[in-house]
Amino acid sequence: MNPLDRTLVQRLDLVATLTDEDRDALRALSLTHKTVAAGTDIVVENQEVHHSCLLVDGFVHRYRDTREGKRQIIAFHVPGDIVDLHSLKFEKLDHNVAATIRCDLAFIRHEELWDLCMSRPNIAAALWRETLIDGSIFRRWIVALGRMSGIQRTAHLLCELTMRLHAMNTAQTQHFHLPLTQNELADALGLTVVTVNRTLQTLKQRGLVERNRTMLTIRNWPALAQIAGFEATYLHLRNPPAMDFSEDRQANASA
Amino acid sequence: MNPLDRTLVQRLDLVATLTDEDRDALRALSLTHKTVAAGTDIVVENQEVHHSCLLVDGFVHRYRDTREGKRQIIAFHVPGDIVDLHSLKFEKLDHNVAATIRCDLAFIRHEELWDLCMSRPNIAAALWRETLIDGSIFRRWIVALGRMSGIQRTAHLLCELTMRLHAMNTAQTQHFHLPLTQNELADALGLTVVTVNRTLQTLKQRGLVERNRTMLTIRNWPALAQIAGFEATYLHLRNPPAMDFSEDRQANASA
DNA sequence: CGAACAGTTGACACCGCTCAACGAACGTGG
DNA sequence: CCACGTTCGTTGAGCGGTGTCAACTGTTCG
Numbered sequence: 001m002n003p004l005d006r007t008l009v010q011r012l013d014l015v016a017t018l019t020d021e022d023r024d025a026l027r028a029l030s031l032t033h034k035t036v037a038a039g040t041d042i043v044v045e046n047q048e049v050h051h052s053c054l055l056v057d058g059f060v061h062r063y064r065d066t067r068e069g070k071r072q073i074i075a076f077h078v079p080g081d082i083v084d085l086h087s088l089k090f091e092k093l094d095h096n097v098a099a100t101i102r103c104d105l106a107f108i109r110h111e112e113l114w115d116l117c118m119s120r121p122n123i124a125a126a127l128w129r130e131t132l133i134d135g136s137i138f139r140r141w142i143v144a145l146g147r148m149s150g151i152q153r154t155a156h157l158l159c160e161l162t163m164r165l166h167a168m169n170t171a172q173t174q175h176f177h178l179p180l181t182q183n184e185l186a187d188a189l190g191l192t193v194v195t196v197n198r199t200l201q202t203l204k205q206r207g208l209v210e211r212n213r214t215m216l217t218i219r220n221w222p223a224l225a226q227i228a229g230f231e232a233t234y235l236h237l238r239n240p241p242a243m244d245f246s247e248d249r250q251a252n253a254s255a
Numbered sequence: 256m257n258p259l260d261r262t263l264v265q266r267l268d269l270v271a272t273l274t275d276e277d278r279d280a281l282r283a284l285s286l287t288h289k290t291v292a293a294g295t296d297i298v299v300e301n302q303e304v305h306h307s308c309l310l311v312d313g314f315v316h317r318y319r320d321t322r323e324g325k326r327q328i329i330a331f332h333v334p335g336d337i338v339d340l341h342s343l344k345f346e347k348l349d350h351n352v353a354a355t356i357r358c359d360l361a362f363i364r365h366e367e368l369w370d371l372c373m374s375r376p377n378i379a380a381a382l383w384r385e386t387l388i389d390g391s392i393f394r395r396w397i398v399a400l401g402r403m404s405g406i407q408r409t410a411h412l413l414c415e416l417t418m419r420l421h422a423m424n425t426a427q428t429q430h431f432h433l434p435l436t437q438n439e440l441a442d443a444l445g446l447t448v449v450t451v452n453r454t455l456q457t458l459k460q461r462g463l464v465e466r467n468r469t470m471l472t473i474r475n476w477p478a479l480a481q482i483a484g485f486e487a488t489y490l491h492l493r494n495p496p497a498m499d500f501s502e503d504r505q506a507n508a509s510a
Numbered sequence: 511c512g513a514a515c516a517g518t519t520g521a522c523a524c525c526g527c528t529c530a531a532c533g534a535a536c537g538t539g540g
Numbered sequence: 541c542c543a544c545g546t547t548c549g550t551t552g553a554g555c556g557g558t559g560t561c562a563a564c565t566g567t568t569c570g
Contacts (some may be wrong), residue, residue: 046488064394067484070402074394086391089384094391094489121373128383129344135386136341136349138393139329143319145400146327146445150526181548190401195526197550213535213548229322233301234349405558436516450558452518468516468567 002027003056003106011080014167014237015133016126025120029113031106042083042097042105049087051107055079058103059179063187064095073188075137076100076161076180080168085131088113101179129236136234145190148229153189154199155228158209162218163232166241174245178216221245257282258311258361266335269422269492270388271381280375284368286361297338297352297360304342306362310334313358314434318442319350328443330392331355331416331435335423340386343368356434384491391489400445403484408444409454410483413464417473418487421496429500433471476500 004027012018012026032051036042042060043049060077062084074095077083083097088110117124137160144153161178165171171178186196203209208224210217218224221243225231232240259282267273267281287306291297297315298304315332317339329350332338338352343365372379392415399408416433420426426433441451458464463479465472473479476498480486487495 062394064398066398066402072398072401074397086387089380089387090391090491092488094491095394118376124379125344128386131383131390132341132344132386135390135393136345138390138397139317139319139350141397142329142393142400143321143327145397146442147321147325183548187401192527193549194528194551198526201550233347236345236349438516447559448517449519449560453558456518 003031003033004029004054007056007080007106008054008082011168012123012126012130014239016122016129016238018122018126022120022122022126025116025123029108029116031108034105034107036099036103036105038099038101040099040103042099042103043087043093044096045094046092048092049084050111051109052085052087052113053083053097054106054108055081055083056104056106058105059100060097060103061100061184061188062095062097071187072190073184074141075134076188078161078164078168079170082108082127082130085127086134088127100184133236136236140234150189150191150195151199151202152228153191154185154196155203155208155224156230157185157189158203158216158218159225159228159230160235162216162221163235163241163243166243167235167237174218174221176216177214178211179214218245258286258288259284259309262311262335262361263309263337266423267378267381267385269494271377271384271493273377273381277375277377277381280371280378284363284371286363289360289362291354291358291360293354293356295354295358297354297358298342298348299351300349301347303347304339305366306364307340307342307368308338308352309361309363310336310338311359311361313360314355315352315358316355316439316443317350317352326442327445328439329396330389331443333416333419333423334425337363337382337385340382341389343382355439388491391491395489405444405446405450406454406457407483408446409440409451410458410463410479411485412440412444413458413471413473414480414483414485415490417471417476418490418496418498421498422490422492429473429476431471432469433466434469473500 009018009023009026031054033056042053045064055077057079060081060083061073062075062077063071063073065071084093087093113127117127140156140160144156148156162171165176165178170176182193182196182200186193189196191199200211203224204211206223208220208227210219264278264281286309288311297308300319310332312334315336315338316328317330317332318326318328320326339348342348368382372382395411395415399411403411417426420431420433425431437448437451437455441448444451446454455466458479459466461478463475463482465474
């Protein structure tokens with residue numbers, strides 16, 4: 001099966017309306033595949049690039065360092081995302097993209113992508129919408145960083161990632177792979193590792209989520225969404241996943 | 256003179272490459288004009304809109320309130336900006352847009368804007384790029400909110416607004432109109448009014464900037480940019496303004 | 511003139527940071 | 541398969557940047 005089917009095509013179907021011809025045109029894109037190790041910088045600030053990078057498998061984050069050497073993570077990406085679609089219209093990048101874990105990537109030349117946009121307005125619209133959703137998520141992070149407490153922010157991030165992974169079927173139950181260290185969570189949340197550690201303990205004590213290394217278990221989605229003030233509309237999904245884990249909960253009750 | 260010349264056309268010329276035909280096509284857009292009072296909500300969350308709003312004159316901010324009633328300002332807009340270009344591809348908005356002061360606005364129907372994008376790829380590219388720059392600014396705000404101190408954040412915001420106003424010639428010297436209250440600054444910076452007040456005093460004591468009601472005076476741009484860690488690349492301007500106020504400084508030395 | 515808003519100042523509390531040490535899990539090579 | 545280094549996670553103590561609360565001043569405008 002074409003790797004684009006369960007990544008880019010599936011992703012764009014989540015957020016836009018494509019025709020069969022659009023999908024075929026997407027499948028016809030020529031890809032350059034590459035696998036990179038955890039921690040690899042995929043694209044770095046000020047670099048000039050002529051292709052965009054589709055995340056096929058793994059987990060990616062975008063970040064920037066301050067002059068004092070502190071790191072702020074700006075975004076996370078799940079399989080199916082084009083992690084630097086913005087580079088299509090920028091000469092130089094203003095931040096870095098790195099592989100959080102070992103990743104399978106597929107590169108698409110800008111020229112070819114732009115030609116596709118010109119010949120298929122639907123696809124241009126879908127990709128533009130993708131970059132706008134990116135921006136919508138940024139806005140929500142700004143609100144979280146500026147006006148929400150540590151525990152609210154943490155809950156919000158976990159809600160967002162859970163929903164995005166479920167939307168793409170990368171996660172399918174209340175118990176799934178979330179390959180982030182507390183350090184990475186801290187750098188995304190504008191907190192320190194110590195605080196994140198304590199915050200996660202609080203969330204566990206309250207029976208909301210449990211995290212163990214690379215696994216996350218949602219124990220009480222409604223309550224988690226409640227303290228996060230999470231509503232999925234800002235992800236602009238056409239059919240947001242239900243997030244009803246009651247069946248799982250029974251199945252896992254014995255565990 | 257067509258109001259689009261000194262707003263949208265000028266703005267897009269700052270960030271993209273247009274032909275004369277592109278400019279003519281932009282000038283031919285049909286506009287609905289409107290003036291709103293300070294504090295007016297221009298578009299609100301969850302609203303469905305079928306036009307985008309060009310800021311002709313005034314000052315606009317975008318914001319969102321948390322469940323606890325705290326406000327976070329997400330973006331500021333200067334004349335020439337389309338303040339809700341993202342709405343072109345979204346059914347529902349995920350945040351609010353409000354007039355910071357009395358504003359002259361011009362509305363453009365989405366249908367007409369999209370037709371223009373289809374017929375003129377250059378304009379589509381320029382507008383897409385506009386939304387990407389919007390996102391780039393969000394990213395920088397995320398870094399500021401997550402990993403920079405109150406004084407650094409404040410300096411950074413002042414640098415950004417100064418540069419954007421100068422790029423559009425809305426401001427032309429070191430002394431210009433910046434119609435923001437300390438309350439609005441606080442809500443943008445994720446601080447409280449009290450802290451902003453003290454931070455501004457510190458900046459003044461150090462001889463960097465002075466703010467008086469609606470006026471801002473840049474006293475030492477290099478030093479201000481230094482503590483903010485400000486570099487203009489993320490604004491993605493084709494020709495960033497020089498920001499050399501040495502002549503002004505002499506002229507204002509007596510004041 | 512008076513209400514409403516914007517700005518200023520002081521005292522105090524607290525959330526989250528810093529520093530520091532230790533424990534647990536993992537991976538790699540001998 | 542163990543030994544060991546490295547990364548990740550955990551815990552405690554103390555500090556500091558911002559927030560909170562509250563009072564007061566200054567400005568604008570009807």
